[in-house]
Amino acid sequence: MNKNSIYFIAFVLLSTIASIRSQSSTEKISSVPNQCVSKTKCGPCIQTPNCAWCMQPDFGERPRCFQPELTPTNPCPEEFVIDPRNEMIMIKEAALSRGGQLLSGGGMASGGTYEEQSSGQSSMSGSSSASGGSSASGGSSGSAGGSVVQISPQMVNLRMRVNEKHTMMVNYAQAEDYPVDLYYLMDLSKSMEDDKEKLSHLGDLLSDTMRNITSNFRLGFGSFVDKVLMPYVSTVPKKLQHPCDGCEAPYGYKNHMKLDMDTRQFAENVKNAHVSGNLDAPEGGFDAIMQAVVCEREIGWRERARHLLVFSTDAGFHYAGDGKLGGVITPNDGACHMERNMYTHSSIQDYPSISQINLKVKQHSINIIFAITAQQHEVYKKLSEHIEGSSSAVLSDDSSNVVDLVREEYKKIRSSVEMKDSASGSVKVTYFSKCLGNERKQTNKCDGLSVGDVVTFETEIVVTSCPENEKDRMQTFQIYPVAVGEALTVNLEMLCSCGCENSGPTFELNSPKCSGDGTLSCGICECNDGFFGGKCECSKKDLDSKFGIDNLKCRANATSLECSGQGNCVCGQCHCTPRPNPDEKISGKFCECDNFSCDRRNGLLCSGPDHGVCECKTCKCLQGWTGDACDCSTSVDTCMAPNGKECSGNGKCVCGQCECSSEKGVRYTGKYCEKCPTCPDKCDDLKSCVECQLYGKGPLKDANECAKNCTLFTPIPLETINYEEERDEHICTRYDEDECRYQFIYSETVEKNGTITTNVRAQKTPDCPPKVFLLGIVLGVIAAIVLVGLAMLLLWKLLTTIHDRREFARFEKERMMAKWDTGENPIYKQATSTFKNPTYAGK
Structure with missing residues (x-):
């Protein structure tokens, strides 16, 4: 253990001594457990919800960190209490506008488009001034004179404690006739040739459609192919000039037309743009999107306008990492690299990642509409889920539906508002809204909005933790509607430290109250090197060595832990560590005892105060109880x-x-x-009486014999027997002389006079087996055997008859075939023979 660690332990020890002694003070803090009393410095104290710090120098040994709500009488004078509260100062609150008309929900305007309101020159320690607030991405937080205001307020200063939420209302209303910039980014590979021709004829219709939505509309056009490298594009010299019939040289991205109101120029640029070709299926669309988004000056994006980027293709996309296939390993830097309307770093930098695209789209407030053919729509639909403010729609094979597609998608975008924020990990913002209904719910998105509808979002801001770096405790973040160039800027100061730690009447270097060897800070002493103690009264000479005599005084024996591991040794004495719950106490010369480590029963210490009390980790049982947890009755x-x-x-x-x-x-x-x-089984003793009394059977079935011998009980007949073992009942199952099964239950109780009473509950009707007619069964079996025998004889007779008839028929057929024709018999010879004389001449 180094020197600084020893000093720190000593400092914590002496601070905790005050907590222990204060528990026996006449001014007791409420017994309700709280986590304030364990905090020994002002900073950690005010970082704990509902805790306040007392910086009074002569406060005694009571806990300085306390909970005012649980303290009946405040022990600290009000002027010494440090109890900062959440505070909001409105810096800029311009009224929402609809053209030249003010809407409700913003600041109270007296006329014109809006009236800027601020809280004056209210000072705020360490916070930004009204003029120095950060602006929203793509536009300022407030509004210049006469410009449209769609979110209110525009700037606030917040001072907040940790884990204490602050609620703030944010209003949004969509302005009428809001400017729109639409940039059409098109894939001009060979497969999109017919789409380009159709788009050139739809320029005027697209412009007219958008002007029905807003009179302030501008249109631009750009195209892309892919990186001019293998394996994306053929690098054969001839193919670099004409990759396909009627194709021009390939390129990465080209800006054909800056945003402009001239629709004829748009149609002319689309018509004059030539298609090109590449080798692989995916295209370099991500390169084009990145440049179209970040090159604001080259594209002509206006600061105050709705930014739409229509991305049209029939193929997939390359993304970060694919550039390695062509030997490009430099990551995309997300910066603008345009010269003469051409992307200059296509072969130098890798494709951007999806997260880079999402970041730049958010920063520049752009809505991307993916107009994709049906074959690739599912891929881009999933892509749109990862890019804020984007959507996807199915483009026809020749792009003939592009006007309807843009109109419908813009209608969806305009009728919906989604609130986001750029708060860091130590700040959590939760949104609630009624949208256009009456039910409040947790949501950051409202749909079905029209021009003039005012939506109020109730934002709950909570500082979840204090950053370790003090510079990070001053933060500025925005709460903004997605893809709208306006935002509420929040200048946040996290209340993580006390001013008295560095200055003020309770701050004094080498203070006499700290024995001249420490600094008085927030009422407590921070000792110089070599000194420690509540008033820095101890020096390093008083430190206990590992095997020192003073150290041994804090051990019960040579092998035990110092102060039993539940305290710290200072100058040979154990100072036990206080518990957060004031009812739990550690005591003893070596902190070996406590009143909370005894055995428990059902969660109760020593089974509860009516059974016993915990003394030095052992239950002391009250009269009538025994056991380790006093849970056994004597x-x-x-x-x-x-x-x-x-x-x-x-x-x-x-x-x-x-x-x-x-x-x-x-x-x-x-x-x-x-x-x-x-x-012996008592069931057999009771069996005869149960049989004769209920069923009239058994050895005592004679009425006189039954009445004479069965006088101890009268069984209670029941339809169903319910056996309850916990009531000390016994169930018996027996069979009578007719093999009928019955059950009865008996129990015994001891009366006050010492006599034993037997109670019997028996089955009302025994379960008897059905009667069997043996003669009928025997005759039936005989008859069945005879019938089966006759059936088998008849079957045998039938089969032999059929077989005989078949044999006879076959014999008759063979006999008929035996009558051969003589001319056909090969061994037949006539009875006469004829001879010819060869020398006979006919005379």
Whole structure:
């Protein structure tokens, strides 16, 4: 442990001593637990919600960090209390406007387009002045005289504590006849040739359509192909000049027409733009989007206008990392690189990433409309989900529906407002709004808006944590509608430190109140090197060495922890660490005791104050209770069996329950240890009386015998038997002389006079097996055998008859075929022979 660590521990120790002693002070703080008392410096104290710091120098040993709401009598004079509150100062609040008419929801204007209001020259420590506030991306936070105002207020200064929310209303209204800049960015690869021709004829119609929406409309045109590198574009010299029939040389991105109101020039530029060609399917659209967004001067984006970028293609896109295929490894810097309307760094820098595109679109307040053919629409639809303020729509194969597409998409954009903010990770902004309805809900987006509709967003701002760097505690961020060049600028000062830590009446270097060896800061001493203690009264000579005598005084023995690990050793004495809950105390010479580490039952310490109390980590039980957690009753009433013996004499009562014993190999069970494998079964003793009284059966079925021998109980007949073991009931199942099954339940209770009463509940109707007619079964079996035999004989007779008839028919057929023709018989010879004389001459 180094010297500074020792000093810090000593400082914390002496501060906590005040917390311990204050618990026994006559002026007690409320017993409600709070996290203020554990804070020993002003900065951490005011970073805790609802806590205040007392900087009074002579405040004694009470906790300086306290919760005013829980302190009945404020122990600190009001002039010494540091309890900063959230504060908002309005710097600029111009009224919302609709053309030359003011709308409700903004500042109260007396005339004209708006009237700028501010809070005067209210000072705010460390905050920005009204004139020095940051502006929204793409435009200033306020409005110049006579310009349109769509969000109000425009600038505020906030001073906020950690984890204490501040609610602020932000109003938005869409202005009428708001200027629109539309830049048409088109893929001019060979496959888009027919689309280009159609677009050149639709320029006037597109302009007329947009002028029906706003009279202040400008149109521009740009095109792209891909990086002029392999494998994107063929680098064969001939192909570099004419990559395809009727194609011009490939290029990355070209700005054909700056934003202008001349629609004829737009049609002429589209018509004169020649298509080109490339090798792979994806195009270099991301390069073109980046340049069209960031090159404000070259494109002609106006500061106060709705910016629309229509991106038209029938192919996919290259993104960051694809440039390595062509040997381009330099990341895209997101800057403008345009000369003579051509992108100069196409072959120098990689494609931009989706996140870079999203960042630049937000910074320059641009709505991208992806007009994509049906084959690629799903890809760009997913892409639009990652780019703020963008949307996608299906473009026809020849772009003939582009006018309708732009009109519909702009209508969607204009009828919706989405609030975003640029707050850092230590600031959280949550949005609530009723939109145009009556129900307040958590949302940052409202749809279905028309010109003149005022939407109010209730913003809850919370500083979640204090940045370690003090410079980061002064922040400026914007709350803005997506793709609208206006914003509310918030100059935020985080209240993380106290002014008395550096100056003021309670700040003094080498103060006598700190023994001249420390600085008085916010009422407490910050000791110089080599000194420590509540008043810097100790020097390094008083520090305990690792094996020093003073150090040993803080240990119960040589092997135990210093102050039992629950305190710090100062000058040979243990100072126990205070607990956040004032009811929990650590005590003892070596901080070895506490009143909160005892055993618990059902979450209660020592089973509750009516059972016992916790003293030095051990439960001290009250009379009638025992056990580690005082959860066992010493009474044996719950263990008394019906025979009047504790646990039937077969066990002992422990914590109100019987623990049965095992004697001579016999193990007893049951609530009162009344059961064992060889114990007589009382069910057999009660069986005869139950049978004769309810069913008129059994050995005592004679009425006189039954009445004479069954006098101890009368069974209660029940349709259904419900067995409840916890009520010490026993269920019996038996069979009568007719093999009928029945059940009964018996229980025994001990009366006040010591007699035992037996209660029996029995099944009203026994379950008897159905009667079997044996003679009928035997005759039926015989008859079935005879019938089966006759059926088999008849079947055999039928089969033999069929077989005989088939054999006879086959015999008759063979006999008929045996009558051969003599001329056909190969061994037949006539009875006479004829011979010819070869020498006979006919005479």
